Amino acid sequence: MQEKYDPKSIEPRWQEHWAKRDLFRAGNRRDAPKKYVLAMLPYPSGEMHMGHARVYSITDVLARYSRKRGFDVFHPFGWDSFGLPAENAAIKEGVHPAVRTPKNIASFKADVISLGISVDWSTEISTSDPEYYRWNQWFFLRMLERGLCYRRRARVNFCPSCNTVLANEQVEEGKCWRCGSTVIEREIPEWAFRITAYADRLLEGLNKIDWPERVVAMQRNWIGRxxxxxxxxxxxxxxxxxxxxxxxxxxxxxxxxxxxxxxxxxxxxxxxxxxxxxxxxxxxxxxxxxxxxxxxxxxxxxxxxxxxxxxxxxxxxxxxxxxxxxxxxxxxxxxxxxxxxxxxxxxxxxxxxxxxxxxxxxxxxxxxxxxxxxxxxxxxxxxxxxxxxxxxxxxxxxxxxxxxxxxxxxxxxxxxxxxxxxxxxYHLRDWGVSRQRYWGTPIPIIYCDRCDPDHRGIPVPDRDLPVVLPDIDVKEVLTGKGEPPLAKVASWVNIKCPNCGGPARREAETMDTFVDSSWYFARYLDPHNDREPFSRAQADRFLPIDVYVGGPEHAVLHLLYFRFWTMMMEELGLCGISEPAQKLVTQGIVKGRDGEKMSKSKGNVVPPREIIERYGADTARLFILFAAPAEKDMDWSDEQVEGQHRFLGRVFRLVQGALPKVRDARAGGPPDELRRRTHKTILRVTQQLERLQFNTAISSLMELSNAAADYQGDPGVLRECLEILVQLLSPMAPHIAEELWEALGGKGEFSLLQWPQADPALVVDDAYSIAVQVNGKLRGEVQVAATAGEAEIREIAAQDPKVAGWLHGKTVKKVVVVPRRLVNFVIAG
RNA sequence: GCGAGGGUGGCGGAACUGGCAUACGCGCCGGACUUAGGAUCCGGUGGGGAAACCCGUGCGGGUUCGACUCCCGCCUCUCGCACCA
CATH class of the missing domain: 3.90.740.10 (Valyl/Leucyl/Isoleucyl-tRNA synthetase, editing domain)
Structure with missing residues (x-):
């Protein structure tokens, strides 16, 4: 064991260990119940920010905890790699999105790994990969067949700056949700998904899922029946x-x-x-x-x-x-x-x-x-x-x-x-999906003047999927002006009509990227399937998502489309569920040192990288989880970060200092106070994690650690306490937990080791300290045996000298005895 | 206006179905170790009071032996939606 707590050497070591052994792969415990824990698909900017770190810290605690509880945990990861930021950057800097995106992904992924997130990387997907988006096209064609996708002439919201059409949901107070430019109206033909056909189902489904009231209300409102x-x-x-x-x-x-x-x-x-x-x-x-x-x-x-x-x-x-x-x-x-x-x-x-x-x-x-x-x-x-x-x-x-x-x-x-x-x-409108952009899924439609003079659109035959984006000369095509970029790529746009063989043109517009994130959670189950979007068997095994974590800003965009898509997939017989996520957790925003939301424009961002570099991932995670309940906004505090780092340092020294004493001891021993406290802490932390109360779970561990630091008794008791402390800490701070487990000579693959169980005999006390009130005011405190009856408790309480003083010469009208809690004497006058 | 969620020490926040308000952490004060300490450790820390005690969970009422918790009426903050007929 090292002399000093040095996360920089500890953390990479365990990250490598996990990766090498491929410990987080799902599907290895076929006979165990499954648990699908998922963070919302991120857009791969080059660096992870605090909001991401918060989401992943939450899902990772759940994933690690569930693994120890014996679940077959699925905790995948992927990239929402199509979209405007990449394309806008390309316009500005002349770098092809296909070049920049993999670099960004690699960099972001390194951040996720360095935070110690226990991801099953074997199913990693990128939505800009033809292997993925070909199924967007496939779904498009299926919807077309069923009348769920249609061409309409619509007055649309158009952002002159992004040079694209926006969905209703993407217009905020008349401004583009992305760039803030004033949106104008234009009448152009577009493809739309008939989400309105599902309005009532989307409404009814809200009753069966465990989502925050706020999000449910927003969706109801949005559907507006x-x-x-x-x-x-x-x-x-x-x-x-x-x-x-x-x-x-x-x-x-x-x-x-x-x-x-x-x-x-x-x-x-x-x-x-x-x-x-x-x-x-x-x-x-x-x-x-x-x-x-x-x-x-x-x-x-x-x-x-x-x-x-x-x-x-x-x-x-x-x-x-x-x-x-x-x-x-x-x-x-x-x-x-x-x-x-x-x-x-x-x-x-x-x-x-x-x-x-x-x-x-x-x-x-x-x-x-x-x-x-x-x-x-x-x-x-x-x-x-x-x-x-x-x-x-x-x-x-x-x-x-x-x-x-x-x-x-x-x-x-x-x-x-x-x-x-x-x-x-209904307030809900159909979902217009055409976008005049390059970096998105090509719409699998062909226009032929001869056999389709009205340009209703001829579907690309399934055998010709995927319609792959052409490689382009960025400077020539991504000008940010004029007609859709793909229309400028003659070699790609001009093809033979699949019906009559005559000259025809491809649809040059691409799909809204919200299509990508509408079903990715299902593709994770079977990411390389080239015959269907995913197998029914995998869907039946792992769907729905048990806990879905992300920002509340997606309450009516992504989260509505994603429910719609799932209902559609159910109709296609691809899965047996109509709601994609049983439980939704919307985490609060992270505010900077100035109390404002962290954002580049305000210059108040604290990159997780910086914190990990300085204090380690465990400190970063602990701080994030401790600072506020998951659903609430949280304030950044450098002092609190230090505080968590100190706590980890104390735990490290605690184990280190105890090692000579406990090395050869067997966990167990007399049922003294520390031992009881240890077992009670198992119960408490377990309950707190089940309820996603990470902040109080950590404080319970601090209390146990403080008690252990003061302990002078039996080495076996101390050993058991430390082992359990390390176990309970591990979902939140996995690296130091591994390190200390190893130092204690623990056996087995720690991250798969069973969660500790409380000994029922040790969690009930044989004596309690109870409060004594007189007329509802606290007047004393007495020790009472657990076996004491009401009369006995009343007697002991009345004899307490302080209490006796208050009762002296008064008539006791009534006595309220609440076992294990308090005694209240109601007196006259 | 409608909807959702808040208001508890100097700060972040605890308190399960009504039962010892302020757990845990931060900060602050004091002390120890030290050439030094922004390291570490120990002690203290809601307000008032010399003390006994009193007062304290946004405000005002109510229910109750007992209310941060339940009920009624307000104030205030945050977020979302907003001419949806």
């Missing part, structure tokens, strides 16, 4: 024409005093009086421009609108009401038109007030007695709509009904009259 009624408002004087609106509040229909349509609603221009058309067109243009500026989804400006001159009839009141166009009505949601009920919708209310449109009150709160327009108008004095459910009035035959009931009754009536039908809307 809304149940309502579509109803037609017939256009006056134009037989057969009607504005169809969507509403969730059919009960308020008698209060609908106008219809508001999106400015680009097709019926508006068709039906508006000639003299209005120019004005309407101008308004629509203005709204479109404003939308671009503010960005879709951002806080809208003042509500604005314009009377179109069109008149429709409220199907229930039969009154003639105007149709307005309004900037707050979205053409992409519902029917693109709404019935406006200013009395009972805040938005409609504001609009009505601004433009002097009538406000008809038809719902009153349950507790109001008078069923009059005047009484309800009191609400108007508060200057807001009454948007809650209540009771109907001035609503014909429906008056008096509660809202819930009226909704259904009015819907039924509308249906009977053939002017309405139940409808469901």
């Amino acid at each position: 809304s149940d309502g009624l579509e109803i037609d408002f017939a256009v006056s004087g134009r037989k057969g024409k009607a504005f169809r609106v969507f509403t969730t509040r059919a009960d308020t229909i008698h209060g609908a005093t106008y219809v508001a349509a999106a400015p680009d609603h097709p019926l508006v221009m068709e039906l508006a009086p000639e003299e209005k058309k120019a004005e309407i067109a101008a308004f629509a243009e203005k709204v479109r421009r404003a939308a671009k500026e503010v960005g879709e989804g951002a806080q809208a400006a003042e509500k604005e609108g314009l009377d179109t001159g069109i008149r429709v009839r409220n199907p229930f009141t039969k009154k003639q009401i105007p149709v307005w166009v309004a900037n707050f009505v979205l053409s992409g949601y519902g029917t693109g038109a709404v019935m406006s009920v200013p009395a009972h919708d805040q938005r409609d209310y504001e609009f009505a007030v601004k433009y002097g449109l009538p406000i008809e009150w038809v719902i009153r709160p349950a507790d109001e007695d008078e069923v009059t327009q005047a009484a309800a108008r009191k609400l108007a004095e508060q200057n807001k709509a009454f948007t809650e459910y209540g009771f109907l009035f001035d609503s014909g035959e429906f008056s008096g009904m509660p809202s819930e009931q009226a909704r259904l009754a009015i819907a039924a009536e509308a249906q009977r009259r053939g002017i309405g039908r139940p409808a469901v809307n």
Whole structure:
């Protein structure tokens, strides 16, 4: 054993040992239950940052702990190696992504290894490898066959700086999620996945998985299912024409005093009086421009609108009401038109007030007695709509009904009259996957003018997969401007049509890289399979992921696509699960010394490399795990890092100092206090690791180590304590644990050695110290035998001199005895 | 506005299903060893008070023998969504 704790020599030694023996390969324990622990796929930047270190520290503790608990643990690793950063770097520096990426991977991988993460590297994958992305193409074709993938002309979000289309989810407050440029709108054809077909399944699945409430709520919100009624408002004087609106509040229909349509609603221009058309067109243009500026989804400006001159009839009141166009009505949601009920919708209310449109009150709160327009108008004095459910009035035959009931009754009536039908809307949109970039999966489609004149797209036959990215001259092709880069590679784009043999062109666009990360977790199971994405047998053995760890920033992007993809794979018969990850852990962000999120732009990053270099991987891991609970944000603290390093130093010296005494001792001995504490610590740490409470697990180990340092008794007891301490520490600080285990002369392959078990006889005490309260205030503490009954405990407590003083001369009204906890005397006065 | 999660010493944070608030670590104070110590070890450390004691988990109420924990009403912070009809 070394004299001094020197992680620099200890850590590489054990890392080599693990690699040489291939100890972390999954599948070696076929008869054991499996455990699939996974960290989210990283983009391979050249250096691992603290956020990564945090994720991997967490998954590694779980992996190492589970291995010792006898599980067949699968803890794979890979690279999200396609994507914009590599391509942008290529544009800037002229280095081909295919050249740079492997270097970055090698460097990042070295960091992961130096952190001591116990990965099964035999299944490592890179998404930019044709061996991987050919299956993206395969999935694309399968979805095409099933109508889950289709070509659409869509108004899309376009980032002028990245020169690419963005998915809805990639637009944040009108800005590109990646570069922050203002997103503009463009209409171009694109390929899309019909994720909306799975909206309800995605919603229902949320009930069966153990994910943070926050993420579940975000997904629910994002899917945004809304149940309502579509109803037609017939256009006056134009037989057969009607504005169809969507509403969730059919009960308020008698209060609908106008219809508001999106400015680009097709019926508006068709039906508006000639003299209005120019004005309407101008308004629509203005709204479109404003939308671009503010960005879709951002806080809208003042509500604005314009009377179109069109008149429709409220199907229930039969009154003639105007149709307005309004900037707050979205053409992409519902029917693109709404019935406006200013009395009972805040938005409609504001609009009505601004433009002097009538406000008809038809719902009153349950507790109001008078069923009059005047009484309800009191609400108007508060200057807001009454948007809650209540009771109907001035609503014909429906008056008096509660809202819930009226909704259904009015819907039924509308249906009977053939002017309405139940409808469901979702906020969720289909997933546009076309990207005008080079560094991604080529879309396996061919366009042929002769046999496919409409350019609907001819699928590349399976036998021709993969469609491999052509090698390119970076400077010529990756200019960051103009048409998609692949379109410039004539030798690649121009091919023969697989149908007619005539001249044809390949689809020059590539897939969104979120495709790559949607199913990688399954490819890990069978990464070199060239007949199918992965084998069913492997899927049945290892899926789903038991614990999935990553940042909460992926709550609606990756984590929704990945669930969708799994459902699709289940339908294809590739796996028997519909949810990819049973448990999700979203770890908090790591803040820098300044309390701000670590980021290059703020210049406050502390690279893990630096910490590992200076203190070793074990210290880095321990600090990361100790500083805060896994799900919470954590603050960087140089002092705390030192503290963890000191702790490891103390443990090292503890074992070193004890060695002469314990070397020849046999673990065990009398059931003294240290021995009991040791066994209780096994229970505690085990429970804490099961609950992912790494910070308290470490503090329990500190307590045990402190107790061991003070111990002067039996060498066998001390030996057992040290062995167990080292075992319990090993998932968190594996290198020093190996080293100390070796020093103690421990036998066996340590990282596969069984987790210690507490001796039940040693975890129950024969005497307890319990608190004594008088009227709920702590007044003393007494020792009580474990066998003592309530009466005896009460007696002992009352005799405690301090307590006796408080009880003297008082009447004890009541005594509460909580075994093992406390005694409370309730006295009068 | 809607949704989720927080508010406990100087700091990070403990406290299982209501039962000794502040475990563990950091920092700070004092001491030991030392030429020296930013190494290591020992002791102390919520506030007030000489003490007995009193007060203390964002604020105000409530339930209870007993509340950081449960209930009601607020304040405040962080994150996400936000004209979704």
